[in-house]
Structures are given as C-alpha cells and as structure tokens.
Amino acid sequence: MVEKARMNFARWWYHANIPFHAARSVYYQEAIDSIAAIGPGFKGPSYHDLRGPLLQKHVCEMNDYLFDVKNDWKVYGCSIMSDGWTNQRNTPIINFLVYCPRDNDSAYKAAGKKLMQKYGSFYWSPCAAHCIDLMLENFSDRRYFPIIHETIKKAKKITKFIYSHGQVLSLMRSDFTNGRDLVRPAITRFATEFLSLQCLTKFKKELRQMFTCDQWVESRYARDVMGKEVAALVLEDKEFWLQCQQIVKISEPLVRVLRLVDGDEKPSMGYLYEAMDKAKENIKARLKNKISAYIPFTSVIDARWDKQLHSPLHVAGCYLNPGIFFRPSFKKQKEITKGLLSTITRLVPDPDEQDSLSSQIEAYKKALGDFGMPMAIRQREKLNPVAWWEQFGNDTPELQKFAIRVLSQCCSATGCERAWSTFEFIHSKRRNRLEHKRLNDLVFVRYNLLLRERNIRRTKDYLDPISLIILI
Template sequence: MFLKSLDVSGLTKDADTLFKLFDKVVQEVGPEHVVQFITDNDSSFKSAGKKLMQKYGTFYWSPCAAHCIDLMLENFSDKRYFPIIDETIQKAKKITKFIYNHGKILYLMRSDFTNGRDLIRPTITRFATEFLSFQCLTKFKKELRQLFTCDQWVESRHARDVMGKEVAAIVLEDKEFWLQCQQIVKISEPLVRVLYLVDGDEIPSMGYLYEAMDKAKENIKARLKNKISAYIPFTSVIDARWDKQLHSPLHAAGCYLNPGICFRPSFKKQKDVTKGLLSTITRLVSDPDEQDILSSQIESYKKSLGDFGMAMAIRQREKLSPGAWWEQFGNDTPELQKFAI
C-alpha cells in the first residue's frame, strides 16, 4: 500500500532533517505497527535510520537490500582493487556503445546474428546492468565474431573507422578479454540472482535473503574451484557490506521461520538463525509473558509437533511461501503464527 510522498526539494538532506521526517511517519503509522524501517544506504539516511531505531527500540532499521547488493557489484568493479575487471568493463562498454550508437550495425546484429536479442539488458540497478551485459556478450561471442567478419561489415565505412577497427580487434583478437568476461560472469552471477530476489515481487524476500547471501558466497567459492586466493577478495567485499550494513537479526528470524529452509538437512546455520530469532522476539515483543509463550511455541515448530508434523505440512514446506504455510499449519500456535506472518 502506498502511504504518502513528500516534496523535500527545498530541504537539506542531513541526518537530523531526515530523522524528523521519518519520525513523523512512524508516529502516523504507530511504532507498534512497524517491524522494519528501510532507507537508502547514504550516510545521512543510515544515521537517521539508526537514530530512529534507538529512539523506539521496538523495530529494526535496515538499508535497502537492492542498493547494498548493487554496492557490492560496484566494489567488484573498483579499479583500485580489481583493475582487470575495470579494464574489461571499459572494453565491453566500447563494444556495446559502438554497436548501439550505429543504427545499421545494431540492425544487422539483431536481424542476422542474435535473432532480435540484445547485448544490453536494462535491470533494476546500474551495476547489475553492467554485469548482465557480460552474460550477453559471453552468450553471443560466436555471433559477434561473425558480425565483425561478415561482408556487410567489411564493406561498411565503419570497418575503416578508428573506433570500428578498435572494437573489431577486441571482439576478434583479444583472447584475454573473452577469458575475463567468463571470469566476471562466474563471480557476479550469484549476486545478481540475489538482487533479483530482493527486488522481485514473486515472493517476500525476508525469509530467503539470509540463505541466499550465504549460498551466493558458497557458489562463488565453488566457481573459483575453492581456491582461497581467488575467492577471498570477492567474498570479503560481500562480507563487509553484509556484516556491517545489511544483515540484521530480522533476516535470521525470517530464515528460521521459513520451513522450506530451516528443516533442510543441509542447512548448517541453526545456531545463528536461532540467536537472530530470539533477538528479534526481544525487540519486537515487549511483554515478557508473550515472549515466554512464543518461546514455548517455537519448540513445537522446531520438533514438528501437532499440525507442524502432518505429512501435508512437511510436503508443503518448500512449495508454499512461508506466510501461506504458517496460515495453513500454524493454528496450534496462534501467537507464533501471528509473529511469523
């Protein structure tokens, strides 16, 4: 539900001003109805969000997950730390800009070589778009090489231009460029998948983000053949953003209350998510008696007692969304059912 918008073009976006604006919204909604307050990842927004969380103590502030993941991808392309990736990005931009800035070449590519498909796939964030372009370039490597050797290209005036020659040389002769494209796809694709998860509308992402980030790191390690020197620079970037900015007990609680994840034999983070769940209960539920009720009902969930142990409930753990599963099978534990939903 869209609540409201404000014209703040005449205001300074410092932390104190933002805090006052956010505080009015919380008071209007009622702090007892707020579970999570999400803002931009800019420093002033972060300061205002943290101040808001400290004032009330009954809900969580979090930075935008999509923005945080986009910043991870931005760090992957930082020439100070990953100069080869930055150099490869610049070459990729030369190829795509050249093709898309020349209508005849673009038409030729689409009509004769890529079956109408594009090299650029606009997506939710700037850096995701850049990394998705590498997937397209790698996918259409053969077609691009055919494009820059076909008669129409050879006979065109662009084939004799300085930029045309430079782009053709990258596509046809630069083996290192294509190797780096494949490497970049390996390390970026797992994060792009998480980005689609948190920004999509198909399922609420809260119950999936914790495991999704963990799986992304494991996927990157596996793709780099578990070679520590190869994957540590990238997983360190992810950990820095995840641990210091994005991760909160709320994500762990969402993971714990997602039966499709929590009951998997392969899931190894039980202690971490249990700790997050208890921390979340303590913050969101102020009444000690209600906290105790939730604690006792968690045991029923954990041990699959009552409706939780029904064959249908077990089969539906990964088929239903967490909220729908709790609506259907959480009637024996009404307080926990309400909390989970």
C-alpha cells in the same frame, strides 16, 4: 463512422502529445466504452474538472481501496520505505511509502538508528538491492580489481559503439542475435554492467560473425577508427573474452541474489540470509575452492554484509522459513536462534507474549502438532512461508502471528524507485508549477492505480515459494 471516430481520437492524441504506450492502459478501452454507452453529445471533463473534483473523487476511491489493504497490516505488518529525490529546481524531496525497507544513504542510516533508539519495537533495515549493488561496485573497483575494471571498460566500448550506430545495431539484432540485446537494463547501475558482460559472453560467436560478414566489411563503419578498434577487440583480443567468462563466473551468483531481492511480488525476507550464504559458497566452488582466488571476493561480500546489510530480521526470517529450516542440508539452526530471539525481544515488548513465543518455538522446532502433519511436511518447500504458516500455524497463534509479520516484509527499496518514476513523469518541465497538494494527489492516485492493477493480475504462482536452486 468507425474510421472517422478513430481519426478524431488519434488527432486529439497527437495534439495532446500523449505517449503511445498510454493506449496499453487497462482503463483505455473502459473509458471509450463508457463514452460510447452515453452516445452523441457527451462532453468530456473540463480542465478544471480533471484537476479539481474528479481528482478528489479518485483520491477518495483510492482511500477506500487502501482501507482494506491497511486492514491487512494488522496481520502481515508493514515497513515504512523512504527515498530521496531532487526535482528540476534542485529542491530535495523525500518520498515515503508503506511496504519494504529503506535505502543505505548515511542520512537514512543515522535516522533509522535514531528511530530504533526511540521506538523499542522498531527495526531499521537497509535496501538489500543497493547493498548488493555496492558489492558489485567493489568488484569493479580499479584499486582492488584492475583487471575487472579494464574488462568492463572494454565491454562498454563495444556496446557503446554498437548502440550509437543504428545501422550496426539493426544488423546485429536482425541477422545475429535474433532481436535480443547486449545491454539489459537492471535495477542498479553495476548489475547492468555485469549483465552486459553475460550477454557479450553469450553472443561471442554471433558478434565475431557480425564483424566478419560482408555487410560489416562493406560498411563505412569498418573503415572508421573506432570501428576498427571495436572489431579488433571482438576478433583478436582473446584475453578479453577469457576475462569476460571469468568475471561472469564470479559475479553471476551475486546478480542472482539481486534479482531475488528486487522482486516485490513475493517477499524475500525468509530467503535473503540463506541466499547470501549460498552465493558465497557458489563463488568458492566456481573458483575450485582455491582460497587465494575466492578470498578477495568473499571478503568484499562479508564486509558489506557485516557492516550494512546483516540484520537479526533476516536471520529470523530464515529460521521461520520451513523450507530452509527443516532442510536436511541446513546446519545453522543453532546459529540463527540468536537472531530470532533478538528479533522477538525488539518487536514484541510484552514479556508475557515473549514467553508465549518462546514456549511455542519448541513445537515448531520439533515439528509437533500441525507442524508435524504429513501435509505440512510435504508443503514446507511447496508453499511460500507466509501461506505455510497461515495453514499450519494455528496451534501456536502467537508464533503464527509473529512469523507472518516477519516473513511478509520485503528487503528492497525498488518500489520507492518506481514511485519516483511516477513522480518524475507527473512533475516534468512542462508541469513543474503544480501545487504541492495536487502533485501529491496525482502521484498517490497513479501509483495506487498501478498497484491495484498489479494485484488483480497476480498469477497463481504468487503462493509458490522462491526457489534457491538457481544459486547452486
């Protein structure tokens, strides 16, 4: 009976062409258990049930779940995130989600600034991940950094050859890299290229061993023109490997910042300002503080930071992050005060409330009251900033509310990218006739089911702060 049930289920699965990874859904076994509990004779929902009443019930269920989430906006605030996408009919679509800042397309930038002009208590902020990706793109621009461009081109030749030939890829994974890959997909295009350089450098010894082993020498690929070129590149081009090491040394701090802002588990608003500063200092140190060596790279970072990414909101986040503000090595308290005051002026339009915040800032700045408790001092770098303010900011309720709202925001629009992957999964070539409302309902239900699942599975380290030690 058990085997027959498994076979029947598998037959339906294959006939419906359902992806195998659907079996990993947390709702998979739950659905099977509910059918088994009813017993023989249960009739599954029909085509019309699934696209009509059952879908609407799930929309209502998600709205009930989101009711509690929306109540949190009163405490933590929220950001509206927008991103563009073009469907298979080349119809442009704009997606809106609530949580983190937006992309940096000129249209979005113009719209954001107009909104800031219209609504005095509104902040437009670009997607930090996209801005940092543009910095990495500038690092590989052949006009300004031809050596980096050429090195990445050679690295692509190696990875493309290996990944285009299954036998070579299998040989590398099984005998030399212990199943690990050279290509590591990242959230952005150029980060992927620099991460691949890191992997090539890490597995340099193993790659050289592979291109001299008997399996390679005896294979037909070793006699192929492209195979010979790639083997020569790996075995004989010493300058290539030296450049790989140098490029990894320069780009690694920026890639680490990109990873920091990409995470939507822990808001990074309180860390971005200091993280970018540390990344620049790290690049200078790696280039032995030689001005002629580091200036081309720090100039790229500064240009993007000053013209696109920098916002008083990031500065305020840094000021209100006790783990950074009270650190003895942090010397920019006066510099970031201006950004904090600018943020207060925009986000808090009421003059009386502004005055209250101004007076309460002194208590925080001088660590008075609960801020100066031994426990509060010990927890500055042990708790994430939001949790710290919730515990120790009760003596300054207006400042506590303001700090929690600022520090709860994300800096990246990658959540929107994930929504598009959901949208594209649902709006495929085979399903491109879905009505607009039904399509929206499907995306809404699926995306929020995944969001609810993620919140349930959050680990204890959610309350831990983000560590900037990796940037040193």
